Structure formats: C-alpha cells, structure tokens
Amino acid sequence: MSYHPVRQPGVTDRADQRSCDSEVRHPMTHADPDAPANGPKPAWWLRPLVAALGGREATEGLWPLLGITMFATLATSAFYGYVGVWAVVELRATPGEVGWLLMLNAVLSIVSGNVGGRISDRIGRRPVLVGSLGALALLMMACAVVGDHKMLGFALVAAANTVSTPAWTARNAVVADVVGPERRAQAFSSLRVCNNLAVVTGPALVGLVLLVANWSMVFLLLGVLGLGSAVFAQAVLPGGIGTPKTREDHGGRRFGMLRDVPFLALLFSTLLSFMVYVAYARVLPIAVVSTYDLGQSTWGFLSAINPMLVVLFQGLITKRTAGVHDSWRIAVGVLLMGVPWLLLLVNHSITMIAVVIVIFVAGEMLWAPATQAAATDRAPEHARGAYLGAYGATMTVAWAVGPMTSLALLEREGEDAMWVFLALTGLVASVVGLIAVRNGRREADGSAPAHEPATVAAN
Structure with missing residues (x-):
C-alpha cells in the first residue's frame, strides 16, 4: 500500500488524477478522497461526534490520527493547564519564576520543533511521534516524585515541553503524507475539534482527581494517558509513513x-x-x-x-x-x-x-x-x-x-x-x-518536485 501522492506531472484532468490516485492509496485513507463515504453508518451514539468532526467524508481514514490526537491532547492539555498552579502551590515558585519558565519553554520549543520535524523527514513520522509521546509520558510521571524540589520540577517541565513539541510537528506532517490537498483543510478542522474536546476534558479531569487524591496521582494518571497515546500511535501508524522515497541528497536544497x-x-x-x-x-x-x-x-x-x-x-x-x-x-x-x-x-x-x-x-x-x-x-x-x-x-x-x-x-x-x-x-x-x-498551492500547481510513489506496508 502507498500514501497519497502529489499531483503527477502532466495530469491536468481531475478524472485522470483520481484514476492515478486510486492506484496508490495510503493504508490510513482506504478510499479516494474525492469519493463519498459508502461504508456502514456509525452507531447512533457516535453520530453527533462524527457530525462535529465534519461528517463521514471528512473523517474517513483519519480515525487513527484523530484517536492519537485525542489521547495525547487529553494528557498534554491537563498537564500544561495545571503545571503553573502546581509550580506555585507545591514547588513554592513565584509567579515571576513561572513566567521565566514559560519563556524558557517557548525558546526550547522553537528548537525542538524544528529539529524534530527535520528528523521525521529522514527516519519517518512514526518513530518521532511515538518517541516524543513516550518520553513526555515518562517525564510527567517523574513529576510525581519531585516533592517540593523546585529546580528539579522546573527541569522536568522544561524537558517535557521540549520532547513534546516534535510530536505535533510529526502529526501535522502525517496529514500531508496521507491526505490530498483537496481534503487537508477539512482534516485539520477535524483535528481541531478533537483538540478542543480534549482541552475541555483534560483540565476538568485533573480537577476531579485533585478532589479525591493528590498531585502525585495526577501526574501518574497523565503519564498513563501519555503512554497510551504512544502505544496507540505505534499500533495504528504505518511504519514507513513519511520516510523518504529515495535517498538522493537534498543538501543543495537544505536552505x-x-x-x-x-x-x-x-x-x-x-x-x-x-x-x-x-x-x-x-x-x-x-x-x-x-x-x-x-x-x-x-x-x-x-x-x-x-x-x-x-x-x-x-x-x-x-x-x-x-x-x-x-x-x-x-x-x-x-x-x-x-x-x-x-x-x-x-x-x-x-x-x-x-x-x-x-x-x-x-x-x-x-x-x-x-x-x-x-x-x-x-x-x-x-x-x-x-x-x-x-x-x-x-x-x-x-x-x-x-x-x-x-x-x-x-x-x-x-x-x-x-x-x-x-x-x-x-x-x-x-x-x-x-x-x-x-501565489498558489505548491502541489496544486504541479510545482512540487516529482517523486515516484513508493509502497509502505502497515505493521
């Protein structure tokens, strides 16, 4: 099976393009993106969610990525939504010190997001996504044993922020790898709905845990959710997704x-x-x-x-x-x-x-x-x-x-x-x-460099 290719040189007729695409679909898409979803209707209790995500056509073939997004964002939104509160209440940090921590996180994210994206171009998306989410989960769990050691807590938060950023870069790149240009806006729209559902649910979940337990239990729970998202990503993402189809040197185009x-x-x-x-x-x-x-x-x-x-x-x-x-x-x-x-x-x-x-x-x-x-x-x-x-x-x-x-x-x-x-x-x-x-879409106007689609097997 192969991923959705860029527009082939010389193919100008949309029908011809669909014919070309139908031969080289990615395992995650399972269907021509221009075709309506003809599979069985979702269960009645899932239909409101499918409608909120944009309908069956929008979600077809994207459920693995939507699931990864929901699990991962549930953990990260809860973690980052409460980490400032934890720093002030448990680590006895001042608001000013928390502000400097957030500034440091921003700087580290700029570097790690860029580096992570480049690494995913070389070794594929799945290793970066799984490794990033797994490392984040372990760092969140480590926060459970910090106690009141402020500098150690700050170091773990900064490290968690640094390792998590490449996951989102790789996830967004997966959309480009498996979804054609005509469906990408809708795909990103569906991911945004999942993000918002998780952002609303995550902090509320932490609040409930704090009513009956303590911060250590919060971080352990978030770590389990993070590990779950990493395991899920490993299970559902094809191993070769995003891996370069050829090994030619792109050094001349590095900049x-x-x-x-x-x-x-x-x-x-x-x-x-x-x-x-x-x-x-x-x-x-x-x-x-x-x-x-x-x-x-x-x-x-x-x-x-x-x-x-x-x-x-x-x-x-x-x-x-x-x-x-x-x-x-x-x-x-x-x-x-x-x-x-x-x-x-x-x-x-x-x-x-x-x-x-x-x-x-x-x-x-x-x-x-x-x-x-x-x-x-x-x-x-x-x-x-x-x-x-x-x-x-x-x-x-x-x-x-x-x-x-x-x-x-x-x-x-x-x-x-x-x-x-x-x-x-x-x-x-x-x-x-x-x-x-x-100026126009690169893929839509055929200006992207042509590559022969290669097959990647789903594990």
Missing part, C-alpha cells in the same frame, strides 16, 4: 525554505495572526478581571463560548467553505479575529465581550484549518517536517511575545491602545496572508 518567499510571508502572517489569537487566550481574561472588574467567575463562563462553538460548528464551517480558496479564508478569518476588538472601545459590557468572542471564534474557525493546509501544501515532499516545524515555531514565538507586547501596552497606554494594536495586527496579517497564499 530552500529561506528562499521560499511565499512561505516566509505566510509565516509572518501566521505569527501576527497567532499574536491576535493569543490575546484572546491570555490578555482578554486579564482585561476582563482587572480592567473591567467583571470577576473571575464571569470569565469562566465567557471562556466556555470558544470551545463550545468550535466543537459544534468547526466541521460544518470548514465543509461549507471548502470551495473558497485558502487565501480568502485566511484573510477574512484573521480580519474577524482582529477587527472586533475595536467594539470594546465603544462598550465593554458582558454582552459586548460575548459578541466579540463569538465573532472572534467565527474567524478562528475559518483561519486555523486554512492556514495549516496552506503551510502544508507549500512544503516540498522531502522537507515537510522541516517546513511544519518552522510553522509551529511561529505559534511558539507568538505565545511568548504576544502577551508581553499586549500587556505592556495595557499597562502603559491603557486598554484602548491595546485593542487598536490588535486590530491593526490582524489587518496586516490578513493582507500579508492573502498575498502569500494567492
């Missing part, structure tokens, strides 16, 4: 990414877009509580709007806009994420904040799958991991720089200046993203 101007422009747009996104996750809660005096419990209810809407509507929106070019979905999506902040200049009541969040989430659901698909499509086959490692690094940088920039403006110039800055940032990201992606 090709630096000459890929459209991709660099997309990275710049993505960096600015993530800075706007991070403002929702990190800056808005602070403004709601400290500036608008709405109370911590109020933000708890407001914050539930985002994951709820993503779970309910992400798959549907991506499916309905499948015919729209990625460049326009990115441009409109980022505008909807950035411009609504200006509404808070007029009114900052609970109702207005809820309206801003709803508009923001609508833009997020347009932008996120489209920009992931655009970055993936732009990557040449032999360097997908490296390209997606660079893409992931922009997110890490934004999580480090975004809150620092916005909160500095909030402190020095006030909230109005901060909202204007975020709106302008979204506007620039929208224009740059539109121009970058309008």
Whole structure:
C-alpha cells in the first residue's frame, strides 16, 4: 500500500488524477478522497461526534490520527493547564519564576520543533511521534516524585515541553503524507475539534482527581494517558509513513525554505495572526478581571463560548467553505479575529465581550484549518517536517511575545491602545496572508518536485 501522492506531472484532468490516485492509496485513507463515504453508518451514539468532526467524508481514514490526537491532547492539555498552579502551590515558585519558565519553554520549543520535524523527514513520522509521546509520558510521571524540589520540577517541565513539541510537528506532517490537498483543510478542522474536546476534558479531569487524591496521582494518571497515546500511535501508524522515497541528497536544497518567499510571508502572517489569537487566550481574561472588574467567575463562563462553538460548528464551517480558496479564508478569518476588538472601545459590557468572542471564534474557525493546509501544501515532499516545524515555531514565538507586547501596552497606554494594536495586527496579517497564499498551492500547481510513489506496508 502507498500514501497519497502529489499531483503527477502532466495530469491536468481531475478524472485522470483520481484514476492515478486510486492506484496508490495510503493504508490510513482506504478510499479516494474525492469519493463519498459508502461504508456502514456509525452507531447512533457516535453520530453527533462524527457530525462535529465534519461528517463521514471528512473523517474517513483519519480515525487513527484523530484517536492519537485525542489521547495525547487529553494528557498534554491537563498537564500544561495545571503545571503553573502546581509550580506555585507545591514547588513554592513565584509567579515571576513561572513566567521565566514559560519563556524558557517557548525558546526550547522553537528548537525542538524544528529539529524534530527535520528528523521525521529522514527516519519517518512514526518513530518521532511515538518517541516524543513516550518520553513526555515518562517525564510527567517523574513529576510525581519531585516533592517540593523546585529546580528539579522546573527541569522536568522544561524537558517535557521540549520532547513534546516534535510530536505535533510529526502529526501535522502525517496529514500531508496521507491526505490530498483537496481534503487537508477539512482534516485539520477535524483535528481541531478533537483538540478542543480534549482541552475541555483534560483540565476538568485533573480537577476531579485533585478532589479525591493528590498531585502525585495526577501526574501518574497523565503519564498513563501519555503512554497510551504512544502505544496507540505505534499500533495504528504505518511504519514507513513519511520516510523518504529515495535517498538522493537534498543538501543543495537544505536552505530552500529561506528562499521560499511565499512561505516566509505566510509565516509572518501566521505569527501576527497567532499574536491576535493569543490575546484572546491570555490578555482578554486579564482585561476582563482587572480592567473591567467583571470577576473571575464571569470569565469562566465567557471562556466556555470558544470551545463550545468550535466543537459544534468547526466541521460544518470548514465543509461549507471548502470551495473558497485558502487565501480568502485566511484573510477574512484573521480580519474577524482582529477587527472586533475595536467594539470594546465603544462598550465593554458582558454582552459586548460575548459578541466579540463569538465573532472572534467565527474567524478562528475559518483561519486555523486554512492556514495549516496552506503551510502544508507549500512544503516540498522531502522537507515537510522541516517546513511544519518552522510553522509551529511561529505559534511558539507568538505565545511568548504576544502577551508581553499586549500587556505592556495595557499597562502603559491603557486598554484602548491595546485593542487598536490588535486590530491593526490582524489587518496586516490578513493582507500579508492573502498575498502569500494567492501565489498558489505548491502541489496544486504541479510545482512540487516529482517523486515516484513508493509502497509502505502497515505493521
């Protein structure tokens, strides 16, 4: 069995392309991506989940990857969601020390994501994904015996963050390896729904465990979940997935990414877009509580709007806009994420904040799958991991720089200046993203280097 190939040179007719593709499917896809799902209907209790993920056509052949994402994100979201609390409560760390730890994590993630992506280009995705998740699980378990040794705890958290980043780079590269360009946005959309389900469930699970046990039990449980995701990945992913089809030397193109101007422009747009996104996750809660005096419990209810809407509507929106070019979905999506902040200049009541969040989430659901698909499509086959490692690094940088920039403006110039800055940032990201992606998909226009598809057997 073989993976879904890039568009073959000389094949311009879509019917001919489907005929070519049908001969070289990857074991994970099991079907032509253009064909409707004709298998048995899922059980009644699974149908709401399938609908939320985008329908049978969107999920066909992706269940192994969706399962890995759900298991792994359940563990990591719980771990990173509570690690700051654990550091302050158990390790007696100050908030400032936790801030420096998060900054260190960001720097380490930039390096490890890039290195992990490049390694996955050489040895395949499965070893990187399994090894990364397995190492993370062991490090989370090790946190159970730290006690109150602050430096040891910090070292384990930094190490866990470093080894986990390559897993997400490799997972995103798997999407490119097994899904054709026409289905990638929908595939990333389905993965986002799984992520949001896990992000909602993971921290709640930790909260329940803490009601009846202690932090040691929390870390042991998360470690078991992490090991489960690694074992599951080992079992369901084909061994040769992402392995180079030929061993020719790509050294002459090693720095090709630096000459890929459209991709660099997309990275710049993505960096600015993530800075706007991070403002929702990190800056808005602070403004709601400290500036608008709405109370911590109020933000708890407001914050539930985002994951709820993503779970309910992400798959549907991506499916309905499948015919729209990625460049326009990115441009409109980022505008909807950035411009609504200006509404808070007029009114900052609970109702207005809820309206801003709803508009923001609508833009997020347009932008996120489209920009992931655009970055993936732009990557040449032999360097997908490296390209997606660079893409992931922009997110890490934004999580480090975004809150620092916005909160500095909030402190020095006030909230109005901060909202204007975020709106302008979204506007620039929208224009740059539109121009970058309008250059066209690498695989769609046949500009990717041609490779003969090779077979890979599922273990």
